[in-house]
Amino acid sequence: MTSSQSAVDSEPTRPAQVADNGAPQPRPEEILRLKDLTVRFELRRGMLSRRKLDMTAVDGVSLSVPRGTTLGLVGATGSGKSTVAHTVMGMVAPTGGTVEVAGHDLARLKGRERVAVRRLVQVVLQDPYSSLDPRMKVGDIIAEPLTLGRIVRGAERRRIDERVAELLTLVGLRENRAERYPHQFSGGQRQRIAIARALAPSPELIVLDEPTSALDVSVRAQILTLLKRLQDELGVTYLVISHDLVTVAYLAAQVAVMHLGRIVEIGPTNSLYRTPQHPYTLELLASMPGASPKFLEQPRPAGDPDKMPAHACRFAYRCSVRTRLGDPEQCVDSDPELGAVGDRHNAACHFNHEVLTLSSTLEHAERSAG
Numbered sequence: 001m002t003s004s005q006s007a008v009d010s011e012p013t014r015p016a017q018v019a020d021n022g023a024p025q026p027r028p029e030e031i032l033r034l035k036d037l038t039v040r041f042e043l044r045r046g047m048l049s050r051r052k053l054d055m056t057a058v059d060g061v062s063l064s065v066p067r068g069t070t071l072g073l074v075g076a077t078g079s080g081k082s083t084v085a086h087t088v089m090g091m092v093a094p095t096g097g098t099v100e101v102a103g104h105d106l107a108r109l110k111g112r113e114r115v116a117v118r119r120l121v122q123v124v125l126q127d128p129y130s131s132l133d134p135r136m137k138v139g140d141i142i143a144e145p146l147t148l149g150r151i152v153r154g155a156e157r158r159r160i161d162e163r164v165a166e167l168l169t170l171v172g173l174r175e176n177r178a179e180r181y182p183h184q185f186s187g188g189q190r191q192r193i194a195i196a197r198a199l200a201p202s203p204e205l206i207v208l209d210e211p212t213s214a215l216d217v218s219v220r221a222q223i224l225t226l227l228k229r230l231q232d233e234l235g236v237t238y239l240v241i242s243h244d245l246v247t248v249a250y251l252a253a254q255v256a257v258m259h260l261g262r263i264v265e266i267g268p269t270n271s272l273y274r275t276p277q278h279p280y281t282l283e284l285l286a287s288m289p290g291a292s293p294k295f296l297e298q299p300r301p302a303g304d305p306d307k308m309p310a311h312a313c314r315f316a317y318r319c320s321v322r323t324r325l326g327d328p329e330q331c332v333d334s335d336p337e338l339g340a341v342g343d344r345h346n347a348a349c350h351f352n353h354e355v356l357t358l359s360s361t362l363e364h365a366e367r368s369a370g
C-alpha cells in the first residue's frame, strides 16, 4: 500500500486474517470469491394480491477476482449484474451460496469485523449527479466514509482534511476544491469526486457500476485513464459492470458474461473477445461499434424463455446457432454447464466449437466484403 493510502485515526482496524484456532492466516490471493451465489426476490403477483412469486435474479454464480486486477461483468439489462454487486457490498443477502471478501464469508461476520470487512469494498455508481449529496461540501462528501457521521475536531480533523486534499490531488482535482458544492463541478469532475470518496477508507475492492455511461465520450476516456492509473498506483481491485464492452476491454483482465442471472462465459479478456465461445457473447461483441453486425442478422428462434422446457439451455429460446445447426436436441434436452474451452476460459454451450467457426466465418465474410 502506498503513502497515498495512508490510514487516518478514524479508520477502524483492518479485519484480522486469523483462523478459528487463532493462528495467523496468509492473505488470500483473491480479494473476492463467489461460490454458487443465488439471489431470489419475492414479488407480489399484483398490487392487491397476496400470492407471491419467486424471481431468480442471480442463479449459481461462481467466480473469483485476484487482488489488484479487474473483473468485468457484462450482459443485457436485467441479467443480474447489479444484484451480484449488491451482494458483494453486503446490501443484499444471498438466498444461497457464499460471498467471500478477503477470505471472510460475509454471512458469518458480526459486529466490528463485519464493519471492517464491508469497508474494504467501496462503490462508484453510474450517475455522478445523483450519487453526491448536493447539500454537502465536496470535502465532507469525500471524508464521510472516514467520519461516518461523527463530528471530528482537533488533530483528527486536521488529518482528515489532509487526507481529503491528498485524495483530491490523486483524482486530478485541486485540493482547494473541498469547500465547493457538487453543482459547481462538471459531470466528469463529479465522477472524480465519487472516486475520491470511494478511495477514502483505502478499500481493497471498488465496485464500478456503469462508471462512465452517463459521461460524454471524451470525459469517459479521461475517467477510464484515471481508474487505470489509480489501480497501477494503489493496487486496488475493480469489479466493473458495464453495457459498454469497450470500457470493459480497457479496464478488465477477466470478463464474465451474464444472461438471465447466470454466467454463460468467463475468461481472460483477450481470449473471450477474440475467440468467443457462447452465442450470446458473440452477439454482444457483434453489437460493439465498428464490429461485424452480420451475426445479428442470422435467423434465430423468436421464443419466450418462460415457454421453454425447464431443462433446456437457457439461451435456446433465441439462439441463432441452434437455428443454424437445425435445432439439435441437445439444446432443449439439457442446460449446458460452464465448461473449460481454453486456458481459464469457460463457456456454457454444447456447441462452442460451432460458435468459434461461425465467428471466424462471419469475420472472413465481412473482411472480403469490405
Ligand SMILES: Nc1ncnc2c1ncn2[C@@H]1O[C@H](COP(=O)(O)OP(=O)(O)OP(=O)(O)O)[C@@H](O)[C@H]1O
Pocket (backbone or CB within 6 Å): 041, 042, 043, 055, 056, 057, 075, 076, 077, 078, 079, 080, 081, 082, 083, 084
Ligand atoms: N430489490 C429487488 N426486488 C425485486 N426484483 C429485483 C430487485 N432488484 C433487482 N431485481 C430484479 O432482478 C433482476 C436483475 O436486476 P439487476 O438490477 O441485477 O440487473 P442488471 O443486470 O444490473 O440490469 P441493468 O443493466 O439494467 O442495470 C431484474 O429482473 C430486476 O428487476
Ligand code: SF4
Pocket (backbone or CB within 6 Å): 278, 279, 313, 314, 315, 316, 317, 319, 320, 321, 322, 330, 331, 336, 348, 349, 350, 351, 352
Ligand atoms: S447449447 Fe444450443 S441453444 Fe444453448 S447456447 Fe449452445 S447452441 Fe445455443
Ligand SMILES: [Mg+2]
Pocket (backbone or CB within 6 Å): 081, 082, 083
Ligand atoms: Mg445494473
